Amino acid sequence: MKLTSFAIMFVIIISPFIFISAQETETAIQDNKLRYYYDNIIDNAAVDAAFILSNKGTGLTYAGNVRFTEAKQLAAEVFFDTVYHSFNAKGNQSLMARVDACIPVLVFLESEGFTLYALDEYKNINGQNEIKHVWFPMQHYIGEVLSDRFIIRYTLENKIYIFDIADQTLREGDYSEFEEEISYFKDKQTFENLRLAAVKNSVEEKIMAYMDYYNQWTLGKSFSVKLEFPSIDDADWKRALTDEGIIVYAQGFPVLTGKNYKHYALGGARVIRRAPLTGYTYQGILYYCRSDCEFLQNTVVSDPGFNRDSIAYFSNAYETAAEGYFPCPNCRP
Ligand SMILES: [Zn+2]
CATH class of the missing domain: 3.30.450 (Beta-Lactamase)
Structure with missing residues (x-):
């Protein structure tokens, strides 16, 4: 042949x-x-x-x-x-x-x-x-039982409701008012973590x-x-x-x-207050864009190699920087 x-x-x-x-x-x-x-x-x-x-x-x-x-x-x-x-x-x-x-x-x-x-x-x-x-x-946002005794109902603010299983009482107030009784509330970050878990769960x-x-x-x-x-x-x-x-x-x-x-x-x-920022991985690099960026909408999203699951949303540049994202050179967010 x-x-x-x-x-x-x-x-x-x-x-x-x-x-x-x-x-x-x-x-x-x-x-x-x-x-x-x-x-x-x-x-x-x-x-x-x-x-x-x-x-x-x-x-x-x-x-x-x-x-x-x-x-x-x-x-x-x-x-x-x-x-x-x-x-x-x-x-x-x-x-x-x-x-x-x-x-x-x-x-x-x-x-x-x-x-x-x-x-x-x-x-x-x-x-x-x-x-x-x-x-x-x-x-309600109910958290885990603390110290085998306190059932805490959280709010989106610092206010909490405490039900004491031992003496069957219900009290409310700023979390810091209870730090002597409930040691978890001595530290603001610990309180925030407990609150986050309660809301999320x-x-x-x-x-x-x-x-x-x-x-x-x-x-x-x-x-x-x-x-x-x-x-x-x-x-x-x-x-x-x-x-x-x-x-x-x-x-x-x-x-x-x-x-x-x-x-x-x-x-x-x-x-x-500010249009959300879109973060994504493109060609192995973390970028973030304004959501209306033409480069993102036309080039990135159309790239067959683009992994859509890499998209994440941010409300400000501080958050994107904290996670290691670079600003897109096209839309300069
Ligand atoms: Zn962009």
């Missing part, structure tokens, strides 16, 4: 593979872009909702004093409106229901406790089953219980995706705890390839 015909044979044999692999790469690129697009929609909506919370709804649709409960309701409405509009679904009942199914839970963190606004099934006035987001009862336990509940009642129903929420990084918990705010869990938006879409977003007043 002549060399040229051998070459032709070779091309004929491998060309389908070249074609498939180019297709796969293109799919992976589009898939990455799609996931990034979803992330942005959810993040922006969470920031919009947190903005309402931090203003307690004032000056928006209400005037004057609005209690947190009403602000929460308004924030939840603003959140879903923003998302519906982003997907061009507003007004289309079935599309809105699909979006709802992909964002089953919002968690509102308040000083004294947290509330789930989550999908649930209930009977409407016509006796038909309906599924929509409803408010679950507020839960209380919220995560409730989320897990909700997931079990949800997965049971949706078993065998066509619309459902099994809930498997991503766990929240400790750095994000710390950020979440600086303020009353909101945590959004999203999952199951349609993707082109690879594993299921999962995402969580945090919105709090601190995030609003």
